[in-house]
Amino acid sequence: MRPTVLAVMLALALPVVAPAKTPGTPKTPAYVTTAINDPARDSDRKDDEHRHMVEIMAFSQVKPGQNVLELVPGGGYWTRVFSGIVGPTGHVYTIWPKEMMEHIAKPYATWTALAATPHYANVSVSGQSIAPLDAPARKVDLVFTVQNYHDFHDVLDPAGVATLDKQVYDALKPGGLFVVIDHVAPAGSGLAATNTTHRIDPAVVRKEIEAAGFVFDGESGLLGNPADPHDKLVFDPAIRGHTDQFIYRFRKPAK
Numbered sequence: 001m002r003p004t005v006l007a008v009m010l011a012l013a014l015p016v017v018a019p020a021k022t023p024g025t026p027k028t029p030a031y032v033t034t035a036i037n038d039p040a041r042d043s044d045r046k047d048d049e050h051r052h053m054v055e056i057m058a059f060s061q062v063k064p065g066q067n068v069l070e071l072v073p074g075g076g077y078w079t080r081v082f083s084g085i086v087g088p089t090g091h092v093y094t095i096w097p098k099e100m101m102e103h104i105a106k107p108y109a110t111w112t113a114l115a116a117t118p119h120y121a122n123v124s125v126s127g128q129s130i131a132p133l134d135a136p137a138r139k140v141d142l143v144f145t146v147q148n149y150h151d152f153h154d155v156l157d158p159a160g161v162a163t164l165d166k167q168v169y170d171a172l173k174p175g176g177l178f179v180v181i182d183h184v185a186p187a188g189s190g191l192a193a194t195n196t197t198h199r200i201d202p203a204v205v206r207k208e209i210e211a212a213g214f215v216f217d218g219e220s221g222l223l224g225n226p227a228d229p230h231d232k233l234v235f236d237p238a239i240r241g242h243t244d245q246f247i248y249r250f251r252k253p254a255k
Helices: 003-013 030-036 045-051 053-060 077-086 098-114 149-155 158-171 202-211
Strands: 067-071 091-097 123-128 140-146 172-183 215-220 245-251
Touching: 030 053, 030 077, 045 053, 053 077, 053 172, 053 215, 053 245, 067 077, 067 158, 077 091, 077 140, 091 098, 098 123, 098 149, 140 158, 149 158, 149 172, 158 172, 158 202, 172 202, 202 215, 202 245
Parallel strands: 067 091, 067 140, 091 123, 140 172
Antiparallel strands: 172 245, 215 245
16 A cells, blocks of 8 residues: 555544634724824823733723713823723713822813813813712713722721712712722731822722622733832832732622
């Protein structure tokens, strides 16, 4: 028997093994890509990879036409993308607490001017007390805050933070999301680091927000850094921009 014939017969006798499949990477929606590539945020784009903009937008589940409430948006890094994603049929409400105004006066003035331009017609700016929170009349789909939750404990007493969490809950539609990102403090440290190293124990955040009626809906390690010793000031040059951060998502139960 010729070798070629023998090879064919052996091949037919062996079981067919399908090639291994590589898990697919979800495609980034066009509306996210368009928002990220907006020329108005050219200076932001250099930070998108290490701040995981695309992935955090996916984690936050924000979509065109939705209403977003952003607590203390700072320089507007996230706001600009939210504005582009929700588009003209959605809205981004930015809340600037009067209790923190001495630290945020400059970005507040900047955003007040930007929100008056046609490009950001779907962004509103509100300087107000944070507890009680004067939430928008219409219910929102997402409440989002980055590196601010620990500060709430420095300007409010525990009852005030509990009131804020409950008002965030009330501001959301049934099924709406509350996404919190902040710097990790040592486990078991509670609130001890909020006004020293500007960190917070993630367990405290989860306990407080769940107490307002939220259901824990997931977490992400995108901004995690196991090399962070958790005892340095977040502004320390040795760790600034590379702190270990938790990303928590809470859901208001659908009714």
